[in-house]
Amino acid sequence: MPVAMQTIGRLTPLTDVWSLIEREVKPLAPRVLRLRDALHAVLAADVVARTHPIQALALTDGWALAAEATLDAGAYAAAPLSALPPRVDVGQPLPPGTDSVAPIDTVKVIGDRAEALLPINPGDGVLPAAGDCDASTPLRCAGQSLRKVDLAVLAAAGIVEVAVRIPRLCVAALRRDAIVDAAARLVASDAAANGGQARQTDGDDLRAALAVDDADFIVAIGGTGSGRDDASVRTLAHTGRTAVHGIGLAPGTSTAFGFVGPRPVLLLPGRLDSALAAWLTIGRHILSRLAGGRPETAGTTVILSRKIVSTIGLAEVVPVRRTGDSAEPLASKYLPWSALARADGYILVPAESEGYSVGAQVSLWPWP
Numbered sequence: 001m002p003v004a005m006q007t008i009g010r011l012t013p014l015t016d017v018w019s020l021i022e023r024e025v026k027p028l029a030p031r032v033l034r035l036r037d038a039l040h041a042v043l044a045a046d047v048v049a050r051t052h053p054i055q056a057l058a059l060t061d062g063w064a065l066a067a068e069a070t071l072d073a074g075a076y077a078a079a080p081l082s083a084l085p086p087r088v089d090v091g092q093p094l095p096p097g098t099d100s101v102a103p104i105d106t107v108k109v110i111g112d113r114a115e116a117l118l119p120i121n122p123g124d125g126v127l128p129a130a131g132d133c134d135a136s137t138p139l140r141c142a143g144q145s146l147r148k149v150d151l152a153v154l155a156a157a158g159i160v161e162v163a164v165r166i167p168r169l170c171v172a173a174l175r176r177d178a179i180v181d182a183a184a185r186l187v188a189s190d191a192a193a194n195g196g197q198a199r200q201t202d203g204d205d206l207r208a209a210l211a212v213d214d215a216d217f218i219v220a221i222g223g224t225g226s227g228r229d230d231a232s233v234r235t236l237a238h239t240g241r242t243a244v245h246g247i248g249l250a251p252g253t254s255t256a257f258g259f260v261g262p263r264p265v266l267l268l269p270g271r272l273d274s275a276l277a278a279w280l281t282i283g284r285h286i287l288s289r290l291a292g293g294r295p296e297t298a299g300t301t302v303i304l305s306r307k308i309v310s311t312i313g314l315a316e317v318v319p320v321r322r323t324g325d326s327a328e329p330l331a332s333k334y335l336p337w338s339a340l341a342r343a344d345g346y347i348l349v350p351a352e353s354e355g356y357s358v359g360a361q362v363s364l365w366p367w368p
Contacts, residue, residue: 018282027291031044064100079119101124102124168216170212225269308329
C-alpha cells in the first residue's frame with residue numbers, strides 16, 4: 001500500500017514562529033553551578049560581589065603624597081616637600097593624608113629631604129574605594145551569558161558559584177550520510193557555544209530521540225520534506241504535537257517545529273544550508289528562550305557592497321563576507337558550501353522586503 005507523503009499546507013511566517021516560541025517555550029528552572037564550569041552559561045540571577053576595595057589602594061609603585069604639595073613643581077624648579085613621603089607598592093593602602101601615588105622618578109630624595117620634580121593630580125596612581133566593584137551594582141546581570149573575561153572577574157571577586165540555566169539538547173541525525181552528520185555536529189557545537197549542553201545521537205529512529213528523558217530541547221535533522229522516506233513530521237505528530245510544518249524562510253522552507261509534552265522539538269531539513277539557516281533563525285531563538293537569555297535586538301551595522309534581491313513573502317538568510325565596514329553578499333536561495341565556508345556572518349532579509357540596494361546599512365549577525 002502506498003504511504004501518504006508529507007506535504008506542506010502553508011508557509012508560516014518566520015515572525016509568527018518567533019511569537020509562538022515566545023508564548024509556549026518557557027525558561028528552565030535555575031541550577032547552581034561552579035564558576036569554573038559555567039563558561040557560556042546564561043545567568044539566572046544577577047551576580048553581585050562585595051565592594052572592592054574598601055579603601056583606596058596604590059595602583060602603581062611609588063611615593064604616596066598629597067597632590068597639592070606638588071602644585072609648584074615644574075621642569076625648571078622642583079617643589080620641596082614638607083616631609084619625606086612614604087614608599088608604597090601596588091595594592092597597599094594609601095597612608096592617611098595622601099591622595100595620590102607619584103612615580104619613583106618624579107620625586108628626588110636627598111638625605112632626609114625630598115622634592116617633587118613634576119606636579120601630580122589628585123587620584124593619580126590610586127584605585128579609589130569601590131573602584132573595582134560596588135555591592136550596589138551587579139557585575140553581570142540575569143539573562144547575560146558568561147564570557148571568559150567574566151569568569152576571571154568573578155573569580156577575582158571571590159565568587160565560586162553562580163545560578164544559571166543550561167538547556168540540555170539532544171541532536172539527532174536521522175539519515176546516515178556525511179551531510180546530515182556534519183549539520184548535526186554544527187548544531188551541537190553552536191548550541192554549546194551559546195549556553196547549551198548538547199549531545200549527538202546517530203540513527204534513523206526519531207521516536208527514540210523524542211523519548212530521551214534528560215533533554216530539554218530536541219533537534220532532529222532530516223526527513224522533513226516530501227521524499228519517499230521522509231517521515232519525521234508525521235512521527236512528531238503521532239508522538240507529540242506538530243505546531244508548524246513549512247516556514248517562510250529561504251533556505252529552510254520544510255523546517256518543522258512542535259512539542260513532546262512541554263519540550264520543544266525542532267525538525268531541520270537534511271540539506272546543510274537549510275539546516276543552518278533554520279538553526280540560526282529558530283534554533284538559537286528556542287535555546288535563548290529556554291536559557292532565559294536576553295534576545296539580541298541588533299547585529300553589527302555594515303554597508304552592502306552589492307545589492308540583494310529577495311522574494312516578497314520569504315525571510316531570507318544571506319551569508320556575507322566582511323571587509324572592514326563593508327559586507328559582500330555571497331549567495332541567496334541555495335547556499336553552496338563555498339559560500340558557507342567564506343562567510344563571516346549573515347544578513348536576515350525580512351519577508352516584507354524585496355532586498356537591499358548597494359550602500360544600504362544592514363545588521364550583520366554572527367556566523368557559527
